[in-house]
Amino acid sequence: MRGKTVLITGASAGVGRHLAHDLATRGAVLLLHGRDRDRLERVADEVADRAEAVRVYQADLGDLDRVRDLAAHVRQDVPALDVLVNNAAVGGGADPTVRETNAQGYELRLATNHLAPYLLVRELRGALAAAGSARVVNVASIGQLPLDLDDPMFTRGYHGVEAYCRAKLAMIMGTFDLAEELRGQGTAVNALHPAHLMDTRMVRHGGLTPATTVDAGVLPTLRLVADPALEGVTGRYFDRFDEARAHEQAYDPEVRRRLAALTGRLLDGTPAARTGEGADRATRGTL
Template identity: 30%
Template sequence: MQGKRVVVTGGTTGIGRAIVRSLASQGARVVTLGRDENALKDALDAMADLPGEVHGIAADLATREGVERLFAEADVRLGGVDALVSNAALGAEPIDEMADDDWRYVVEVNLVAAMAATRAALARLGKGGQIVIVGSISAEIHAPGESVYSATKAGLQGFAETLRKEVEERGLRVALVEPGTTGSDMQEASDDEQREEIAKARMLRAEDVAEAVDFILSRPPRVDVVTLRLEPRLQELP
């Protein structure tokens, strides 16, 4: 990972923050984005002493301006992009329990923004470049209460698997990571409750997902990780 130039979306909290920390701990140069100024500052301060570099901006990835600002920052700070980790996502309620603007915003962040960030990365990636899209097993299990969330993750699944075939002739690789239940700020459970679930093997740690991303990004060019699904040993299924 030493010197690898990586853009990570949603890297200020939860899984994204664990991904940024892991990459920077191995010497990668990272630019990330989060919506909250305070969360961004906290993340950057916490990673200031790592071997790699971590830069970030506060912006809304669901807007064209947010995507443009993120990659403009990467151009300036990194001088290019070797990999994109598309991770930013929001949780959601059943569609009939959400205001119209709210469920549409979840779709914009989880699906449209991921596609827009991927498009911006493709304009910058050279041969050997990588795209890792963080999806969810919700694309497969279709749990009650996750109609909006599952739809976005199923969209990402189809996008990633099709995009891989579209760019393979350019020497680019696209991988999809589908985690099961993972401890993060997206969970309704308290931090103590999440620690208990992790101890009981009913929930993954954010760092488990970060290690999966590390594995993908560190494979030699001959290896193409298409889909990597990981679950806690006692994943609860509907």
């Protein structure tokens, strides 16, 4: 990894922070993203003496306009991007009954956990291609629930944890689609479940009891980033170190087609299913 350029979203805490430390010892050029400037700067200071170079990028990835801004800054700063780790996420929330939306009016978990990483890959595909052999690692979850594409914004019977699990399945479906789209362009795209209920702010904020350490999730993620044995492997879902099968809906071609069409419309700015039962409770959220 010496000299390779790696962008890690959600690098100010949890798996992102630990991964930054590990890659710094390997001499990588680190592009660190976070929403909280102070925490992000602290991580940058922690790794600066070991990494080849460090840059920081503050952005709320719940806002798709800020995702585009982030990509534009990265394209300006580096000629090529060897690795993109889409690690930033929004969990179920402290009160999972509260439905949140982003700046564009989209359900927050779908926007942050699926649309944002998908858009970031799309916006950075040129920089990834310029690396010659790039990798995209989407940090997903074993917690996956089927999408309701008749109500993609989850306006009926909302629950934050279910919204998170739906969005993570959407992320995995997007991984498969992007892998096919970028096949032959030198960019591999894979997703993984790093570890179960790691001791992170997101888990504790959601009122859950951690079951594993953050370190337990770093090694499986690092493997997808750096293992030479995975060169050229693309379009796969891993449960920690093992290739696994995602929720069955991820292999339904009609669902995949409908999700891809919806994703395209939303990223192009066409709203979908933003009103309905419970919409009056919607509030803008942040990453």
